[in-house]
Amino acid sequence: MADSALPSFIVLHYLKIWLASVRYSLVRSMMFRGDFIMWSMVEFFWMGVNVAAIAVIYQHTDSIAGWSQYEMLLLIGTSMLVQRLLMGLFWSNLFEMGRNIRSGNFDFFLEQPGHPLFMVSTRKIDLDSLLNVTVALAIVLFAVNKLGLSPSLGDIAIYVTFVGCGLVSSYAIVLLLASVSFWTIGTKGVESGYFTIYEFSRLPKQAFSGVANIIFVWILPTVVISNAPARALISGFSIPDAIWVLSSTLIWLSLGIVVFQAGLRRYSSASS
Amino acid sequence: MRLLIAKYRHVFSVGLQSNIVYRWNFAMRAAFSLIHLAFVFILWRAAYQGETTIGGFSLHQTLTYFITLLVLQFFIGAFNEDYEISEEIRSGLINQFLTKPINYFVYRFTIFVSARLVSGLLALIPLILALPLIGEYLTFPPETWRLVLGLPAALMSALIQFTIAYIFGMLTFWFLEIQSFVILSMTIETLLGGQIFPLDLLPATIFRMSQFLPYYYQMYFPAAIFTGRIDYASAVQGLGIQAFWVLALLGIANFLWRRGLKEHTAVGG
Numbered sequence: 001m002a003d004s005a006l007p008s009f010i011v012l013h014y015l016k017i018w019l020a021s022v023r024y025s026l027v028r029s030m031m032f033r034g035d036f037i038m039w040s041m042v043e044f045f046w047m048g049v050n051v052a053a054i055a056v057i058y059q060h061t062d063s064i065a066g067w068s069q070y071e072m073l074l075l076i077g078t079s080m081l082v083q084r085l086l087m088g089l090f091w092s093n094l095f096e097m098g099r100n101i102r103s104g105n106f107d108f109f110l111e112q113p114g115h116p117l118f119m120v121s122t123r124k125i126d127l128d129s130l131l132n133v134t135v136a137l138a139i140v141l142f143a144v145n146k147l148g149l150s151p152s153l154g155d156i157a158i159y160v161t162f163v164g165c166g167l168v169s170s171y172a173i174v175l176l177l178a179s180v181s182f183w184t185i186g187t188k189g190v191e192s193g194y195f196t197i198y199e200f201s202r203l204p205k206q207a208f209s210g211v212a213n214i215i216f217v218w219i220l221p222t223v224v225i226s227n228a229p230a231r232a233l234i235s236g237f238s239i240p241d242a243i244w245v246l247s248s249t250l251i252w253l254s255l256g257i258v259v260f261q262a263g264l265r266r267y268s269s270a271s272s
Numbered sequence: 273m274r275l276l277i278a279k280y281r282h283v284f285s286v287g288l289q290s291n292i293v294y295r296w297n298f299a300m301r302a303a304f305s306l307i308h309l310a311f312v313f314i315l316w317r318a319a320y321q322g323e324t325t326i327g328g329f330s331l332h333q334t335l336t337y338f339i340t341l342l343v344l345q346f347f348i349g350a351f352n353e354d355y356e357i358s359e360e361i362r363s364g365l366i367n368q369f370l371t372k373p374i375n376y377f378v379y380r381f382t383i384f385v386s387a388r389l390v391s392g393l394l395a396l397i398p399l400i401l402a403l404p405l406i407g408e409y410l411t412f413p414p415e416t417w418r419l420v421l422g423l424p425a426a427l428m429s430a431l432i433q434f435t436i437a438y439i440f441g442m443l444t445f446w447f448l449e450i451q452s453f454v455i456l457s458m459t460i461e462t463l464l465g466g467q468i469f470p471l472d473l474l475p476a477t478i479f480r481m482s483q484f485l486p487y488y489y490q491m492y493f494p495a496a497i498f499t500g501r502i503d504y505a506s507a508v509q510g511l512g513i514q515a516f517w518v519l520a521l522l523g524i525a526n527f528l529w530r531r532g533l534k535e536h537t538a539v540g541g
Binding site: 038046049052056059061064193197203206207 | 326453475
């Protein structure tokens with residue numbers, strides 16, 4: 001009894017902290033309404049650019065690595081969905097983490113009522129990105145409709161789980177990149193490298209070969225993030241895909257946490 | 273005239289030196305661009321599966337277009353000139369130019385030219401290293417008129433790129449932050465400048481319409497001349513429209529500078 005009460009207390013404690021961050025972000029967004037509208041439009045336009053690219057290429061060809069136009073749209077929609085969730089929930093927190101480590105403001109997070117990793121990752125949410133999650137979702141639904149798919153509840157649950165795993169892996173990659181700041185004292189971070197890598201999640205797995213296949217499909221989780229959920233909707237649940245997604249998520253998250261903790265130990269000892 | 277050149281020659285040499293300081297930033301940027309090029313290769317190779325041509329061009333021609341675009345970007349593209357100008361306005365650094373016989377636009381443009389010289393040459397290094405991998409895809413048309421018309425087109429593109437960045441910098445006179453304007457405009461420039469796909473793949477009417485917008489002349493136009501995507505007549509006609517846009521944008525930039533200074537003195541009291 002006491003054993004189960006403790007974890008639920010901890011969960012409640014962290015939920016309360018997170019809700020406080022959400023409230024703070026909401027108030028902030030409403031204070032800077034102009035910014036909120038502008039940034040929502042920026043993200044919306046970028047998504048439009050990617051959709052336009054697909055529309056134009058398919059004017060001239062029927063398939064990209066065996067994927068039809070709407071299958072490709074589903075892939076891109078899924079890739080955007082994961083990215084918008086990452087942007088909305090974690091990106092600016094992790095981006096600022098790198099900057100705070102370099103400036104010394106990171107101390108502030110060590111004094112807060114929760115684990116530093118939780119505190120740095122959830123300090124604020126970006127409502128403009130979360131608003132665009134609905135746009136990404138609309139693209140996915142549009143593609144599903146055009147493909148004539150009628151996924152069962154089970155398929156949808158798998159899709160949601162895979163997208164969740166994609167979010168966790170993306171988070172882990174950015175955490176890793178931001179944690180580099182614990183060791184380097186350069187003026188500029190490498191967090192933005194994430195965007196360069198993430199671009200590959202808009203491509204079908206079948207398009208990769210040779211070294212690119214090893215790097216982007218098997219080593220980095222970029223391709224699995226979008227391909228596995230999209231494939232689950234198009235051709236149903238596949239056990240190899242599930243193993244691929246879950247193991248890659250687990251490995252990258254563990255790696256992210258281990259590196260962050262190592263950095264944290266280094267930071268504490270450096271500042272004492 | 274000689275005095276004028278001497279004056280800005282010093283600006284150029286200072287710009288050159290200060291940009292060499294940022295050589296690692298440029299090198300890193302170039303390395304990221306190569307990774308982006310890998311994305312472009314994978315995407316287009318997959319799109320060409322089962323097709324010998326797309327829009328009348330082979331896979332090699334299309335990849336040559338994207339490689340040319342990458343090189344051009346480091347030689348003529350505006351990087352963060354808009355933010356630098358914005359910062360100089362915000363911090364009041366421009367005040368010193370108001371009392372000196374220095375034209376702020378020419379001053380900033382000179383620094384831009386020196387910066388692009390550094391970044392362009394640095395970007396060639398990773399590209400040359402990657403040549404064994406990408407060399408087999410490079411295929412340029414043999415006509416010499418493409419060089420004769422392509423070079424002035426590239427120069428005017430640089431002017432257009434810089435002047436648009438300068439105009440965004442001028443917005444600082446009226447707005448606190450310009451970042452969202454810049455990124456919003458960047459999405460349009462990326463798409464209509466031909467960086468996502470060669471513009472000639474657009475449906476004919478939209479392609480025709482895009483030729484009247486300044487974005488067409490920012491990047492696509494010189495790249496298309498060099499890589500054989502447009503013919504002689506379109507290139508000559510394009511140069512005319514491009515020259516119009518150079519003049520129009522210079523006019524807007526000058527207008528905003530004059531109006532902005534009125535705001536500036538009002539604020540500075």
